[in-house]
Every structure is written in C-alpha cells, then in structure tokens.
Amino acid sequence: MLVPFAFAVAAALAAADPLAKRAAIDDCLSAAKVPVDTPDSDEWKTDANPFNQRLPYTPVAIAVPTTAEHIQAAVSCAAQVGVKVNPKAGGHSYASFGLGGEDGHLVVELDRMDNVTLDSTTQIATVQPGARLGHVATVLYEQGKRAFSHGTCPGVGVAGHSLHGGFGFSSHLHGLALDWIAGVTVVLANATVVNASETENPDLFWALRGAGSNFGIVASFQFKTFAAPSLVTTFQVDLPWKNASSIASGWAKLQDWVKTDMPKELNMRILGNSYQTQLQGLYYGNSSALQSAMQPILSKLGAKLSDTEESDWMDAFAHYAYSPTIDITGPYNAAETFYSKSLVTSALPSSVLQNVSNYWVEKARSNSRAWYIIIDMFGGANSAVTNVPANATSFAFRDPNYLFLYEFYDRVYFGSYPSNGFSFLDDWVNIFTSGLNTTQWGMYINYADPAMSRAQAEEVYYRQNLPRLKQLKKQLDPTQLFDYPQAIDPTTA
Numbered sequence: 001m002l003v004p005f006a007f008a009v010a011a012a013l014a015a016a017d018p019l020a021k022r023a024a025i026d027d028c029l030s031a032a033k034v035p036v037d038t039p040d041s042d043e044w045k046t047d048a049n050p051f052n053q054r055l056p057y058t059p060v061a062i063a064v065p066t067t068a069e070h071i072q073a074a075v076s077c078a079a080q081v082g083v084k085v086n087p088k089a090g091g092h093s094y095a096s097f098g099l100g101g102e103d104g105h106l107v108v109e110l111d112r113m114d115n116v117t118l119d120s121t122t123q124i125a126t127v128q129p130g131a132r133l134g135h136v137a138t139v140l141y142e143q144g145k146r147a148f149s150h151g152t153c154p155g156v157g158v159a160g161h162s163l164h165g166g167f168g169f170s171s172h173l174h175g176l177a178l179d180w181i182a183g184v185t186v187v188l189a190n191a192t193v194v195n196a197s198e199t200e201n202p203d204l205f206w207a208l209r210g211a212g213s214n215f216g217i218v219a220s221f222q223f224k225t226f227a228a229p230s231l232v233t234t235f236q237v238d239l240p241w242k243n244a245s246s247i248a249s250g251w252a253k254l255q256d257w258v259k260t261d262m263p264k265e266l267n268m269r270i271l272g273n274s275y276q277t278q279l280q281g282l283y284y285g286n287s288s289a290l291q292s293a294m295q296p297i298l299s300k301l302g303a304k305l306s307d308t309e310e311s312d313w314m315d316a317f318a319h320y321a322y323s324p325t326i327d328i329t330g331p332y333n334a335a336e337t338f339y340s341k342s343l344v345t346s347a348l349p350s351s352v353l354q355n356v357s358n359y360w361v362e363k364a365r366s367n368s369r370a371w372y373i374i375i376d377m378f379g380g381a382n383s384a385v386t387n388v389p390a391n392a393t394s395f396a397f398r399d400p401n402y403l404f405l406y407e408f409y410d411r412v413y414f415g416s417y418p419s420n421g422f423s424f425l426d427d428w429v430n431i432f433t434s435g436l437n438t439t440q441w442g443m444y445i446n447y448a449d450p451a452m453s454r455a456q457a458e459e460v461y462y463r464q465n466l467p468r469l470k471q472l473k474k475q476l477d478p479t480q481l482f483d484y485p486q487a488i489d490p491t492t493a
C-alpha cells in the first residue's frame, strides 16, 4: 500500500510520542468522572516526583481514585485508548515502576486511599492500597495492639511492598509481609473486580503474592495480624571487620549459625558503609534473654552487644524508621539519587567470601559516595520466611538454604549520579554470582535494578515460578496492559 509521505511521517511521530494520547485519555477519564491531577498542578508535580531522582518519567495522565469504581474506570480507559497503566502506592520503587518505568503511562495514584480498619473480632485488618507502612503500624497498634510483619521505612507503600515480598525486623520470626495477606480485592486488566484468597481465585492469589504488579490493581487488602509484643529489645553489635580476612572469616561463622542455629526470635541485619560495619537487630524478649540468645555467635565473632534497649512495639519501629514522623499520610516527597542492586543467596563458598570481602575493603570502603550494604539474615532452618512451602506463593526464595537478602545502595547527595558509577555495584554483585549457580542466588524486585533487560530480570526475580507466572499473565493480561520495563512477558517462553 502507498501511504502519502507526510501522513506516514505524522503517524510515525505519533507512535513515537508517548504523550500523543493525552487528549484521548483525559477525555475518557473525564467522561467516566475519575478524579485526575491536571498537568502543571502542584498535585501533578508531587505525584510524578520519583523517589529515585535518577529516574523521572512523564505520565500521559495521573488518575487519583478514591474508590474501587474509579480504579476500574481508569483501567477501562487505558484499555480503550491503548496506553499502559500502572498503580502507584507509596511510590518507593527504586526503578520508578509506579510511574511505569518509562514515559507515557497512565498512573493510578493510590495514596488518597489509605484507610486502615481492624476488625476486633477476627483481628483481620482491612487496608486500602495507598496506605504507608508507618500509618498501617500506627493504626493497628492504636486500634488493638496488633501488627503484621513488614519493612522499616514508614513512607513505603504497603501495596508495592507486600505484593513483592516485604522483609523487616519481624520477618525471621513472622515471615514476609506477603505471608500476612489473607485476601485482596483486585481490578483485573478487563476492568472486572474480583476477590482472591486461598479459596477464591487461588491461582490469582498465588501470583499476586510475589508478582502483584503484573496482574491487576489491588483495591483493598485483608491482612492477618499478630498481637504486638509488649516488650522487645533493639540492639547492635560492632563487627571487628577491619580487613578482608576478618570479614571473610566472620561472615563464614555467621552463615553457619544463620543456617542452623540462629533462634527464631532474633531478627538481624548487617549494615556496612564507609564508617561502620555492624549488626543491627530486634529481639522478641528482654535484654537478658537476648544476651543468652546472642552469646554463641558473639563468642565466635569476638564481639559484644551494645545499645541494647528494651521498648514497646512502636518505639522499636521508630528506632529503625530513621524518620521524625511515623504516621505518614497524604503526599510525602522523600527522594534520593542512587543506583541500587539486590541479591538473595545461599551460604557463600569460601572463594566467593574471600573475593567479595576483598572488594568490600579495597573498592567499597574507598568509594567516596554515600554507599551502603544491608545484609538481612533472611532464611535458614529457623526462619519463618523459608519455612513456607515453595509453591505457596509466587515469591521465589523459600528454600531454607537461602540465608541472606542483600541491598546494595550507592547514592549522591548533590548533582546527578555519575555515568561511571554503575560499575561499582555491578562488579561487586558479579563477584557473588560468578561463583554461584542459579539455585544459589536470585534478586528481589522490591530493590529493582532497572539496568537489567526484561528477560534477565524476570528470570532472577522469579526463578522456578516464572513459567507458571507467564501462563497466568497470558490468561489474565494478554495485551500487557499492566506493563513496565521488567514486567512479565507472556509472549516469550
């Protein structure tokens, strides 16, 4: 067919312009009475501002629903007009996936929907998808001294966090945030609303708990809760890890202990940066019981407890929140400029330990940027995370051989992240993975690394669960409406 030249060019330009469909999507949202942010409004600036300033993207439109019906109508408009759509909850994706991870997506900004209600009979919490962790924890504690397991940062959205994992200072004892989801109400790609739980739409429920962003927009969560303990103890241990051989030998002792002996009531991580290397933890018990629980590993490490502090549940949350405000509601614009990577690994063979420790001392400690590494004591024989059956949810790392969850984080406080900066973390992570096979490591999409291709990313995030996830994606979202650069591709094997 002969296409007039000017027409062909115009069509090509339209296809290339991710914002070309703005008028059409605006009209559809307006006709459906979905609240929106108008471009250039202060609300738009706030809602489009990414947590990772390195990765700003321009939405084609921002819907601001207050009901599940608004979410349905927004999804329906995206399908009609032919734009991708992504929910944004707390907005803390390291890769700006709540904004679509590229220009031109319809963003469904959920943070106006943040009610939390505890049922005092069932002790089940109904949580709207835009609630942030600090708000959830505060309300559950106020309404009934209840809690569930989740991460430390009060501004993180419960939705993105719990749909892809959710590890924190209660996870060794109580599991991931996703293990506490009892049920959800979710808007699917065909704009229908369904409930999912162990008994209703169990395949969808399986997929949502680990890979939620691929399958719909959760409009409401039901979380199980546990009684918040009246007394817990926070603590730290300065590690005498001055040189590479002391890191490697200390780490080897630590991993043996995590694998078989670490008591379940202990929850701990290593924090390393240019100034310190320490264990930080939360113990479910008093300080004398903590001392007994830690003594075996302290003797092996040649270290001692410091800063032990008994407190109630909310004070312990505040201790690791690094935020003056815990109960965060409404807009919140914390932001940093960084590159981050993640790992989940089993025990490290001694050659890997030696090489990653060398890098830590030689390269990391001389990096003048504000880097850190967090190594969570994730799994092992006594961890609730790795005591869940491997096929219970789509979260890939349930084998008790998985011991550590790592966050590598390299940031600048001023200016932009340098183009020659990426190799710092890429090289470090490569040293781990080059000495491990694929049953010994993977990555965590809650610390998304957008430098990976889609094919690499889906493999390392989902491992053995990827084939079933692709099958379900093909059934539930064949046109890839809920898409972003590392979303599951149903068209490839």
Ligand SMILES: Cc1cc2nc3c(=O)[nH]c(=O)nc-3n(C[C@H](O)[C@H](O)[C@H](O)COP(=O)(O)OP(=O)(O)OC[C@H]3O[C@@H](n4cnc5c(N)ncnc54)[C@H](O)[C@@H]3O)c2cc1C
Pocket (backbone or CB within 6 Å): 051, 086, 087, 088, 089, 090, 091, 092, 093, 094, 096, 097, 098, 099, 110, 129, 150, 151, 152, 153, 155, 156, 157, 158, 159, 160, 161, 163, 164, 165, 166, 167, 168, 212, 213, 214, 216, 217, 218, 219, 445, 446, 447
């Ligand atoms: C300061 C900070 C501290 C952190 N601490 C921890 C920690 O202690 N432990 C830990 O495990 N992680 C931690 N994280 C990582 C955090 O869990 C992830 O970034 C998480 O995905 C953020 O969720 P969000 O809702 O805030 O992000 P968003 O960017 O809004 O969403 C993240 C992803 O989830 C999708 N999504 C959001 N809402 C929905 C919904 N309703 N339905 C379906 N999909 C949805 C989005 O489309 C996007 O793909 C931390 C992050 C930051 C920035």
Ligand SMILES: *[C@@H]1O[C@H](CO)[C@@H](O)[C@H](O)[C@H]1NC(C)=O
Pocket (backbone or CB within 6 Å): 115
């Ligand atoms: C959320 O809470 C507010 C204040 O308590 C209430 O007015 C509103 O109706 C609640 N919304 C929903 C959907 O429960």
Ligand SMILES: *[C@@H]1O[C@H](CO)[C@@H](O)[C@H](O)[C@H]1NC(C)=O
Pocket (backbone or CB within 6 Å): 185, 193, 194, 195
């Ligand atoms: C989903 O469950 C809620 C109660 O949690 C109920 O009110 C609603 O009608 C259910 N919706 C569907 C589509 O089954």
Ligand SMILES: *[C@@H]1O[C@H](CO)[C@@H](O)[C@H](O)[C@H]1NC(C)=O
Pocket (backbone or CB within 6 Å): 242, 243, 244, 245, 246
């Ligand atoms: C590393 O540190 C330990 C403990 O301080 C010390 O005994 C050892 O000699 C050091 N090793 C090297 C290679 O410097």
Ligand SMILES: *[C@@H]1O[C@H](CO)[C@@H](O)[C@H](O)[C@H]1NC(C)=O
Pocket (backbone or CB within 6 Å): 285, 286, 287, 288, 289
């Ligand atoms: C601390 O906890 C232990 C174990 O629960 C208990 O036996 C002990 O009495 C407690 N000590 C104090 C001082 O409360």
Ligand SMILES: *[C@@H]1O[C@H](CO)[C@@H](O)[C@H](O)[C@H]1NC(C)=O
Pocket (backbone or CB within 6 Å): 206, 391, 392, 393
């Ligand atoms: C997990 O596997 C067991 C045993 O094969 C099976 O009975 C169960 O239904 C599976 N669970 C899920 C959620 O697929």
Ligand SMILES: *[C@@H]1O[C@H](CO)[C@@H](O)[C@H](O)[C@H]1NC(C)=O
Pocket (backbone or CB within 6 Å): 351, 352, 355, 431, 434, 435
């Ligand atoms: C560790 O580093 C040495 C020296 O660079 C290299 O020969 C060896 O293969 C590395 N080991 C692993 C497991 O990567």
Ligand SMILES: *[C@@H]1O[C@H](CO)[C@@H](O)[C@H](O)[C@H]1NC(C)=O
Pocket (backbone or CB within 6 Å): 437, 438, 439, 440
């Ligand atoms: C991976 O390494 C582990 C530990 O050495 C080993 O048990 C397992 O068989 C290896 N798996 C594969 C697929 O090579």
Ligand SMILES: *[C@@H]1O[C@H](CO)[C@@H](O)[C@H](O)[C@H]1NC(C)=O
Pocket (backbone or CB within 6 Å): 188, 190, 192, 475, 476
């Ligand atoms: C929407 O998709 C779900 C899941 O595939 C399916 O059960 C339902 O029938 C679909 N609804 C419509 C109206 O197409």
